[in-house]
Amino acid sequence: MVLTEKDAKQLDRDDSLSRFREEFYIKPNTIYLDGNSLGLLSKRAERTLLESLNDWKEHGIDGWTRGQHPWFFLSERLGEMMAPLVGAEVDEVIVTGSTTVNLHQLVATFYKPSGKKSKILADELTFPSDIYALQSQLRIHGFDPDTHLVRVKSRDGRLLEEADIIEAMTDEIALIILPTVLYRSGQILDMNRLTGEANKRAILIGFDGCHSVGAIPHSFSEWGVDFAYWCNYKHLNGGPGSVGGLYVNKKHFGSAPGLAGWFGSKKEKQFDMEHTLTPAESAGAFQIGTPHILSLAPLLGALEIFAETRIENIREKSLKITRFLMDLMDQELSDMGFSVGNPQEDLRRGGHVSLEHNEAARICKALKENGIIPDFRAPNIIRLAPVALYTSYSEVWTAVQVLKKIMVEKQYEKFKNEREVVA
Ligand SMILES: Cc1ncc(COP(=O)(O)O)c(C=O)c1O
Numbered sequence: 001m002v003l004t005e006k007d008a009k010q011l012d013r014d015d016s017l018s019r020f021r022e023e024f025y026i027k028p029n030t031i032y033l034d035g036n037s038l039g040l041l042s043k044r045a046e047r048t049l050l051e052s053l054n055d056w057k058e059h060g061i062d063g064w065t066r067g068q069h070p071w072f073f074l075s076e077r078l079g080e081m082m083a084p085l086v087g088a089e090v091d092e093v094i095v096t097g098s099t100t101v102n103l104h105q106l107v108a109t110f111y112k113p114s115g116k117k118s119k120i121l122a123d124e125l126t127f128p129s130d131i132y133a134l135q136s137q138l139r140i141h142g143f144d145p146d147t148h149l150v151r152v153k154s155r156d157g158r159l160l161e162e163a164d165i166i167e168a169m170t171d172e173i174a175l176i177i178l179p180t181v182l183y184r185s186g187q188i189l190d191m192n193r194l195t196g197e198a199n200k201r202a203i204l205i206g207f208d209g210c211h212s213v214g215a216i217p218h219s220f221s222e223w224g225v226d227f228a229y230w231c232n233y234k235h236l237n238g239g240p241g242s243v244g245g246l247y248v249n250k251k252h253f254g255s256a257p258g259l260a261g262w263f264g265s266k267k268e269k270q271f272d273m274e275h276t277l278t279p280a281e282s283a284g285a286f287q288i289g290t291p292h293i294l295s296l297a298p299l300l301g302a303l304e305i306f307a308e309t310r311i312e313n314i315r316e317k318s319l320k321i322t323r324f325l326m327d328l329m330d331q332e333l334s335d336m337g338f339s340v341g342n343p344q345e346d347l348r349r350g351g352h353v354s355l356e357h358n359e360a361a362r363i364c365k366a367l368k369e370n371g372i373i374p375d376f377r378a379p380n381i382i383r384l385a386p387v388a389l390y391t392s393y394s395e396v397w398t399a400v401q402v403l404k405k406i407m408v409e410k411q412y413e414k415f416k417n418e419r420e421v422v423a
C-alpha cells in the first residue's frame, strides 16, 4: 500500500493527543524533530517559570515556604508528579541534580566493592559522560578503570544483546549501569529481564533513563530496579539544563548517601543545623545542596501535561508515528544510501529513529537549512524524533519529502560533511 499525504492528514484527525500540540511553542515553517535532545517549551512550562520568578519578586526569602510554588518542597513535589512515568512510588523519586551528578551520587552510594566482587559492568555504546563518571569513581576507590570497568561489546556497533550482558554478570561484578534506551540507535533494553538476572546474582543494577523517561512506560519498582537517573530536558520538556530525576528503590531507604549534603536531610530536621545528618527516609536523602529553583520551575507546567494523559497513550502514538516515518523512508528514500539503524520491532524501539548515511553530517545541515530540525551523531547518524505530544503525521510526511528533495537535488553537497559544535 502506497502512503500518501491524505493518509498523514487522516492520522492527524484520528490522533487523540493532537490537542496538546497547541500547548507548545512551535516555530512557524519549522519541523522540530530533536525532542530527544531538547524538548520544546510549552506555554505551561513558561507559566510556572514566570510564577516562580514572581514568588521571588513577591516573597524574597519567604518564597522557600510561601508563594505559588514553595521552593523548599519543590523537588519532592516534582518527584511525586514524575513517579507514574517511571513506575515508582511517590517517595522513590526526587527531582535533583543532573544526570551525571546523580550517577556520581548513586555510584558513591551503592558501589561497595568487596574482595573479588569489585568491578562495574557497563557497555561500549553508552553515553560518554556515564563512562567518565564510572572511570573516575573507580579511580577514587583505587581501581584501574581499564581492568575494573567492564564494557559489554556490541555485535554490530548499534545494538546490545541482553544475552551478552547477562553472560558478563560474573561473580566479579559489584554494580551494573546500563541505559534504558541507547542514545544512538534508540534500542530499548529489556530492563525487566536484566534486572531479574542481576537480582538473582545479588548484583545491584541502575539505569540511565535519559532517552526513555517521558517516551515509554517503566515499572522500576515492580521490576526491582535498584536505582535510576535521567534528565528532564529531552522527552519531558523541562528546558535546557533542567534539573534531573533520580529513583531509588524503597528497599534501599536508609542507605547513607555517598555524597552527603544538607538538602538530603529530613525536611523537619534540616534547619536544626546539626552537624550530624539525619537523612530523609525517601529518595530525597540523595539530594545534595540547594535546588536550582529556576531550572525546576518549568517542570511543574511541563509535567501537568503528562498528568492529563497516560504514558501508555504517549507510547502508543510514538510507536505509530515512528513506524509511519520508517515506512515513508522505505517508500521514498530507497536507493539513496540510507539504512535504518534502530531496531524495527516495537518492543525494542524507543522514541527516535536512527537513520544512517555516509553523508549524514551534511544532510543534517541541509535539513536545517530547509527548516527541518534533526540532530547528527558521529560518525553517520541522523536522529529523528517525532514527539507524541507535539509532532503531527503531516509534519513527518513533509520532512520525508524535503529529505527526498535534498537527496535528489544533492543540496547537501554545498556543506562540509563534518559536525557543527553541538550536532
Ligand atoms: C544517555 C545520557 N546520559 C547522560 C547524559 C548527560 O547528561 P547531563 O549532561 O545532563 O549530565 C546525556 C545527555 O546529555 C545522555 O543522553
Ligand SMILES: Nc1c(O)cccc1C(=O)C[C@H](N)C(=O)O
Pocket (backbone or CB within 6 Å): 036, 037, 038, 183, 210, 422
Ligand atoms: N545535554 C546536552 C547539552 O548540554 C547540549 C547539547 C545536547 C545535549 C544532549 O542532551 C545530547 C544528548 N544527550 C544526546 O543523546 O546526544
